[in-house]
Amino acid sequence: MKIKQLCVLTLATTLWGCSKQILNSNITQQLQTKAIEFKMPKIQEPIIPNNTxxxxxxxxxxxxxxxxxxxFADAIETVSKKGGGKVIIPPGIWLTGPIILKSNIELHAQAGALIKFSSDKSLYPIIETSFEGLNTWRCISPIYGKNLENVAFTGKGIWDGSGEAWRLVKKEKLTASQWKKFIESGGVLNDKKDVWYPSEQYRIGNQNADQNVRHDLKTKEEFEAIHDFLRPVLVSIQNSKRVLFDGPVFQNSPAWCLHPFLVEDLIIRNTTVRNPWFSxxxxxxxxxxCxxxxxxxxxxxxxxxxxCxxxxxxxxxxxxxxxxxxIIIRNNVVYHGHGGVTVGSEMSGGIKNLHVSNCTFIGTDVGLRFKSTRGRGGIxxxxxxxxxxxxxxxxxxxxxDLYYGGKSIAETLAEGGNTISTAMVPVNEETPQFKDISIKNIYINGAQQAVFLQGLPEMNLKNIEISGLxxxxxxxxxxxxxxxxxxNNINLDIKNSTVLDIYNSKNISIKNTDFNSASTKAINIKGESCKNIELISTEKTNLSQRTFIDKTVQENAVKM
Structure with a gap:
């Protein structure tokens, strides 16, 4: 009898395990096939001829x-003359200078392959390109292609940009042994001895730079004088169609790692991207x-x-x-980074139709980051x-943050926090706009702040809905x-007694919102521009007993 019961129990346990696996599989499948909220064209994958x-x-x-x-150049040229094909990079360490892409080419780095780009900067001539959203001169990228069709990067190999030879490094971001290693490798230090530059030419180039771009230089000859400073992105593909990244690792870039620019039909999947956290x-x-x-x-x-x-x-x-x-961004993991998914700050041409779902951010400085500033324009x-x-x-x-000044949020907070201003300026083509944004089913387990929303006095953030947070x-x-x-449907466990700070905002609806603070200032409302703010209590949380309305707020601006 006991044996029979054990068999039944074992069978039941097995069936439950199978059911659980099926359930989990179904949940995963639902997340991966989540409906897209806008009309999304079918993305065309590259078609690569069968030549190897x-x-x-x-x-x-x-x-x-x-x-x-x-x-590399000869291999690419050979298959290109046949109409295209696959270039195989076998296991091993392969040192190279810049790789210039052609149409109808697949670079297949097999598992065990490490493509290491040379640190000899003379191999990277400067070209007219786009960097930090601006038209400028820059060293050609280690992997570069323009006006192409059908380009693919596949396999499990590693592409390494030798970024340590290009980047400045701040002492505060390194251990003592790491800092010593950089100093011993050559280069120069600043006057305070707390920033290392790869060369004197780099130090000079950096002196008048604005976010890594020299606006004061105009000619190629002027840029050539600071050649070492003009560090490139690792992969630059411009004005192209049907581009695929599937499988490889891209790491240790001189600047940005992957930069598809003016690309139509772009797929990036099963790909690992990593740079040193101090880069x-x-x-x-x-x-x-794109x-x-x-x-x-x-x-x-x-x-x-x-x-980004x-x-x-x-x-x-x-x-x-x-x-x-x-744009669809889904099923990704971000570890260290200033932002998990970031929109801006270079958004002067506009951004529309963006779906982000099923992503995990582990210790990123910010999770979801939207940034711009006056002067950008764009919607x-x-x-x-x-x-x-x-x-x-x-x-x-x-x-x-519509007052982005080029620094990470951690740096901004260290300097005293975000700018808050009531000064208006005229609305024109330089005024950025963020509107019609839905954010739902968000889980935050530990943060300095849950949500920071700041528009401009002359152009408020408009029509943002946050639910299930x-x-x-x-x-x-x-x-x-x-x-x-x-x-709507907000649950907050907050250390500070004030949970919601509302300033100069209008047409605000807060309902089904619960929090742990019992303070009479748990919700703090101030500013003469406040208007039509609706607070609806729950059975658990009486908002009328936990709301402070400043004397600057107009009468009847807040409805309980």
């Missing part, structure tokens, strides 16, 4: 001691002015923003006038974000210059 060569067929030498630039401008992926984009099942661990959506900066971006549109609209999990966020889990954080919500904000 191996770089060793062209004299490539393994080991990382011999330069294989010509072998200056070590972005993971910057998708700029159309029809899928980013999924990938991981990022970088020194700046991880997954951009469309040019200031007048250069507005003159180009090409938005980033029809960010039709944004849909859902099912995001965040843990141990050192600053703001969700951040909208659960957060444990030191601070709750800051809502500044917002119009049409809806908060």
């Amino acid at each position: 060569v191996n770089i060793t067929d062209f004299g490539a030498i393994n080991g990382g001691f011999e330069l294989n630039t010509q072998a 200056q401008n070590g972005d993971g992926l910057d998708v700029e002015s 159309k029809n984009v899928l980013i999924e099942n990938s991981s990022f661990d970088v020194g700046d923003d991880a997954i 959506v951009k469309s040019g900066k200031d007048k250069d971006g507005r003159d180009r006038g090409v938005p980033c549109e029809n 960010v609209e039709n944004i849909f974000i859902s099912d995001i999990w965040m843990i141990d966020i050192p600053s703001q889990a969700i951040s909208f 659960t957060a444990k954080a030191d601070k709750g919500f800051s809502i500044i210059d917002a119009n049409g904000l809806k908060l």
Whole structure:
């Protein structure tokens, strides 16, 4: 009898395990096939002809001691003359200079392959290009292609940009042994001895730079004089169609890692992107002015923003006038980074139709980051974000900042916090706009602040809906210059006694919102521009007993 009962129990346990696996599988499948909220065209994958060569067929030498630039060029040229095909990079260490891409080419780095780009800067001539959203001169990228069709990067190999030879490094970001190693490698220090530059030429180039760009220089000859300073992105693909990244690791870039620019039909999946956490401008992926984009099942661990959506900066971006549109970002993990998914600050050409879902941020400085400033212009609209999990966020889990000044939020907080201003300026083509944004099913387990929303007095954040948010954080919500904000099904466990700070905002609806603070100032409302703010209590939380209305607020602006 006992044996029979044991068999029945074992069978039941097995069936429950199978059911649980099926349930979990169904949940995962539902998340991965989540409906897209806008009309999304089918993204076309590259079509690569069935021709194959191996770089060793062209004299490539393994080991990382011999330069294989010509072998890569010859392999690409050979398959290109046949109409295209696959170039195989076998296991080994392959040292090379810049690789110039052609249409109908697949670079397949097999598992065990390490493509190491030379640190000899003379191999990288300067070219006219776009960097930081501006038209400028820069060293050619280690992997570069323009006006192409059908390009693919596949395999499990590693592409390494030798970024340590290009970047400045701040002493405060290194251990003592790391700092010693940089000093012993050569280079020069600043006067305070707390910043290391790869060369004197780099130090000179950096002196008058604004976010890594020299606006005062105009001619190629002037830029050539600071050649070492003009560090490139690792992968630059411009004005192209049908581009695929599937499988490889891209790491240690001189600047941004992957920069698809003006690309239509772009797929990035099963890809690992990593830069040292201390790397200056070590972005993971910057998708700029691209159309029809899928980013999924990938991981990022970088020194700046991880997954970035951009469309040019200031007048250069507005003159180009090409938005980033029809973008799906799903099923990704971000470890270190200034932002998990970031929109801006270069958004002067506009950004529209963006879907972000099922992403996990582990210790990123910020989770969801939206940033711009006066002078940019551009419209960010039709944004849909859902099912995001965040843990141990050192600053703001969700951040909208229309006063972005080029620094990380951690740096901004260290200097006293975000700018709050009542000064209005005229609305014109330089005024940025963020509107029609849905954020739902967000889980925040640890953050300095759950949500920071700040528009401009002359152009408020407009029509933002946040629902199904659960957060444990030191601070709750800051809502500044917002119009049409809806908060619904919000659960907050906040250390500060004030949970929601509302300033100069209007048409605000807060319902089904519970929090742990019993303070009479748990909700703090101030500012003469406040209007039509509706607070609806729950059975658990009587908002009328926990709301402070400042004398600056007009009578009847708040409805309980």
